[in-house]
Amino acid sequence: MQATSRNFKDNAHEALADPNLQKAMGFVRTGFIEKRKAAADALPEFEALRDSARDIKNHTLANLDHYLERYESKATENGAQVHWCATAEDARQTVLEICRSVGARTATKGKSMIAEEIGLNDFLEKNEIEPIETDLGEYIIQLRKEPPSHIIAPAVHVTQDQVEADFRSHHKHLKPDRPLAEPQQLVAEAREMLRQKYLDADVGITGANFLIAETGTSVIVTNEGNGDLTQILPKVHIVIASIEKVIPTLDDLGVILRVLARSATGQEMSSYTTLSTGPRRPEDPDGPEQYHVVILDNGRSSMLGTEYQEMLRCIRCGACMNHCPVYHAVGGHSYGWVYVGPMGAVLTPSLIGVDQAGHLPNASTFCGRCESVCPVRIPLPKMMRHWREREFERNLNPPAQRWGIRAWAFLARRPGLYRAVTGLQVRALGLLGRRRGRFASLPLAGGWTRHRDFPAPQGRTFQQRWAERRRESGRSAA
Amino acid sequence: MSAGTGKPARGQILGAIRRSLKRDAGDGGAEADRRLAERPQGPAVQRARLPRPQLVELFVQKAEAVQCSVARVESPEALPEAVADYLKQHNLPSALRVAPDPELTDLPWKDKAPLLTVAAGRAEAEDSVSLTGSFAGVAESGTLMLLSGPEGPTTLNFLPETHLVVLRESQLVGPIEEAWARLRERQKTDRGGSLPRTVNFITGPSRTGDIEQKIQLGAHGPRRLHILLVADEPG
Numbered sequence: 001m002q003a004t005s006r007n008f009k010d011n012a013h014e015a016l017a018d019p020n021l022q023k024a025m026g027f028v029r030t031g032f033i034e035k036r037k038a039a040a041d042a043l044p045e046f047e048a049l050r051d052s053a054r055d056i057k058n059h060t061l062a063n064l065d066h067y068l069e070r071y072e073s074k075a076t077e078n079g080a081q082v083h084w085c086a087t088a089e090d091a092r093q094t095v096l097e098i099c100r101s102v103g104a105r106t107a108t109k110g111k112s113m114i115a116e117e118i119g120l121n122d123f124l125e126k127n128e129i130e131p132i133e134t135d136l137g138e139y140i141i142q143l144r145k146e147p148p149s150h151i152i153a154p155a156v157h158v159t160q161d162q163v164e165a166d167f168r169s170h171h172k173h174l175k176p177d178r179p180l181a182e183p184q185q186l187v188a189e190a191r192e193m194l195r196q197k198y199l200d201a202d203v204g205i206t207g208a209n210f211l212i213a214e215t216g217t218s219v220i221v222t223n224e225g226n227g228d229l230t231q232i233l234p235k236v237h238i239v240i241a242s243i244e245k246v247i248p249t250l251d252d253l254g255v256i257l258r259v260l261a262r263s264a265t266g267q268e269m270s271s272y273t274t275l276s277t278g279p280r281r282p283e284d285p286d287g288p289e290q291y292h293v294v295i296l297d298n299g300r301s302s303m304l305g306t307e308y309q310e311m312l313r314c315i316r317c318g319a320c321m322n323h324c325p326v327y328h329a330v331g332g333h334s335y336g337w338v339y340v341g342p343m344g345a346v347l348t349p350s351l352i353g354v355d356q357a358g359h360l361p362n363a364s365t366f367c368g369r370c371e372s373v374c375p376v377r378i379p380l381p382k383m384m385r386h387w388r389e390r391e392f393e394r395n396l397n398p399p400a401q402r403w404g405i406r407a408w409a410f411l412a413r414r415p416g417l418y419r420a421v422t423g424l425q426v427r428a429l430g431l432l433g434r435r436r437g438r439f440a441s442l443p444l445a446g447g448w449t450r451h452r453d454f455p456a457p458q459g460r461t462f463q464q465r466w467a468e469r470r471r472e473s474g475r476s477a478a
Numbered sequence: 479m480s481a482g483t484g485k486p487a488r489g490q491i492l493g494a495i496r497r498s499l500k501r502d503a504g505d506g507g508a509e510a511d512r513r514l515a516e517r518p519q520g521p522a523v524q525r526a527r528l529p530r531p532q533l534v535e536l537f538v539q540k541a542e543a544v545q546c547s548v549a550r551v552e553s554p555e556a557l558p559e560a561v562a563d564y565l566k567q568h569n570l571p572s573a574l575r576v577a578p579d580p581e582l583t584d585l586p587w588k589d590k591a592p593l594l595t596v597a598a599g600r601a602e603a604e605d606s607v608s609l610t611g612s613f614a615g616v617a618e619s620g621t622l623m624l625l626s627g628p629e630g631p632t633t634l635n636f637l638p639e640t641h642l643v644v645l646r647e648s649q650l651v652g653p654i655e656e657a658w659a660r661l662r663e664r665q666k667t668d669r670g671g672s673l674p675r676t677v678n679f680i681t682g683p684s685r686t687g688d689i690e691q692k693i694q695l696g697a698h699g700p701r702r703l704h705i706l707l708v709a710d711e712p713g
Contacts, residue, residue: 024690031691048521056520059513065495066507070514078672084488136697137688153688160690187686187694194698199603214514215673225684225699228636232676243491248513250661254654255520265687268540269619272699273679280675285578285600285631287675297491304498 001119001147003352005336008359012330021331024159032322035266053259054377056252057313067213067246074216078278081292088118091296095238098292099129102236104202110227111135112207113151114240114296116338132197134226136190143170149332152264152318157331204230208241214249215277218293223271237288242296244312256315259375264317299351307386311346313376320370320380326363335360342370342380349387358396361387422461430459519655526618526652533617533650540620541705544682545695548705558591560706561642570640575601577610579629600631601638608634609642614657615650619681623657626676635678641700646710
């Protein structure tokens with residue numbers, strides 16, 4: 001996928017002016033948050049499970065080479081064909097070669113963020129293999145030729161009316177006057193459209209939520225059942241998974257599953273958690289004859305041992321974006337690449353470079369909600385700060401901003417001067433604004449005053465008032 | 479496979495990981511092996527640690543909370559009637575695709591449910607009702623656990639619109655850790671240590687919230703999931 005993260009500011013302005021997007025994002029602001037809270041509150045052990053999930057991932061990352069080797073040897077023992085791919089290009093080629101080896105014309109797909117990351121659909125299409133997205137949200141955005149705007153709800157930016165319009169314009173062979181006003185009718189129509197495609201496909205491609213080293217197993221966690229139909233009906237099943245998906249044991253899976261669904265959708269368990277180990281056995285009545293696992297690095301190994309290592313704990317639940325005021329306001333497409341919201345703001349610069357994605361870690365109020373709900377306790381705000389530092393070190397931000405930061409740093413290192421300058425500034429603004437109590441415009445503050453008035457200061461700085469208060473409380477205590 | 483994948487890429491990726499982690503040349507993975515052997519458990523979920531009668535209650539309550547329906551059945555012999563009743567009640571077709579499991583195919587279908595057409599095998603596109611057994615039920619979350627194998631075609635769990643599942647009370651476990659233990663026990667005795675191709679954990683019927691977060695059932699998998707919970711001695 002071509003990144004447009006450099007255009008974050010323009011993207012965000014457009015998003016704020018888009019009434020359909022704003023309507024759709026309204027459902028995110030309420031639904032996900034309430035459901036997660038109810039599910040977390042209903043399980044007394046939830047916080048302890050979050051600690052445990054964090055520790056499992058930390059332990060695995062510290063031993064990642066060993067767990068990948070043990071996973072591979074178990075998987076191979078059970079008949080899996082494991083393919084290691086260092087880059088997105090390697091992974092695309094590998095998938096294509098597997099498809100070609102069985103003369104595939106169509107490939108059904110379960111939802112996979114790694115497939116989005118490597119731009120698999122466009123590549124397969126160019127090579128005359130039709131990729132068919134089967135997750136309802138992915139199906140909708142495939143019709144709309146759009147990238148996902150959320151890592152677990154890819155069409156979260158689309159309203160019901162838009163889905164109805166898309167179905168009417170694409171499903172031309174159906175009666176034009178059929179009723180489609182109810183969500184259930186839309187779901188039923190998508191079900192009908194995809195049924196035959198599952199049965200006809202030569203290859204089924206899914207992602208993996210986890211790889212289990214103990215048993216050589218890949219795991220998908222879904223609600224619709226499309227991932228399962230994708231992987232049991234065709235004769236070839238391809239799993240694409242990045243290196244950090246591996247976890248040690250089934251017991252570790254149990255711990256992480258308990259925090260995953262609750263954090264994602266507020267469910268205790270998603271409808272379907274499916275463990276796949278090898279291809280169908282000779283005596284099995286169904287299932288794929290070939291089972292391939294593509295293990296992708298694509299820049300992750302170089303995150304290990306750096307201040308971004310903790311990001312590799314991420315289990316892709318989406319809670320950080322569901323709770324992010326910036327994501328709520330601008331939606332996923334503004335981020336300009338596959339990963340969005342706070343996790344995208346940290347991961348995207350790691351994978352495509354801070355020169356491409358420097359805006360993303362700046363698009364945060366540092367309110368800390370993302371970290372407070374992360375099931376594996378990733379310190380997302382801290383890591384966004386690290387990216388801001390990298391950006392500054394590499395001279396990537398615009399001159400005005402750099403000048404401003406330098407000027408502030410100069411003052412901040414000289415407390416006496418800082419107090420004098422801010423005291424003067426506050427007194428001057430207080431005097432200038434005392435009649436109206438606010439400013440409709442101010443030099444250097446256009447970004448603020450274009451949208452709302454700037455309140456006039458009351459005459460003293462925060463530090464002065466703080467000092468006064470300390471003195472007063474000291475007197476009353478004595 | 480293509481250049482850049484396979485052996486060279488494997489060494490390249492593992493080498494990069496080792497360099498990033500500053501891995502000691504002498505570290506052969508003893509810590510990983512220890513965890514794989516000891517399999518430490520996470521925090522215990524107390525709500526699932528219950529005596530059997532309450533475990534059954536918890537399972538039923540959790541399964542119904544995720545839009546399953548549950549029928550209590552006194553004995554396996556009563557299953558054909560219970561199946562026929564359910565299909566009639568919901569105005570569903572009387573043709574049934576049954577998993578090729580003697581425990582299901584040998585039931586007295588002809589005597590007790592003469593109006594049903596019963597065929598065994600994997601699911602075909604036109605099948606609208608399936609009946610399968612199960613390996614375990616996890617009371618903690620109302621989850622069914624089904625295994626693939628000669629007696630358990632996976633297609634039956636996903637293709638038909640209505641999925642009926644037989645679960646014996648003795649197959650109920652509390653937390654998911656007990657399900658792992660039963661699975662490992664089974665592998666030890668008859669599968670040489672491997673898991674079956676597919677292990678399905680099923681918690682309610684298929685659903686989607688992809689249209690404005692409004693939950694709809696029957697997205698691609700079954701719209702109805704009916705559990706026939708058969709009373710038996712805890713085994």
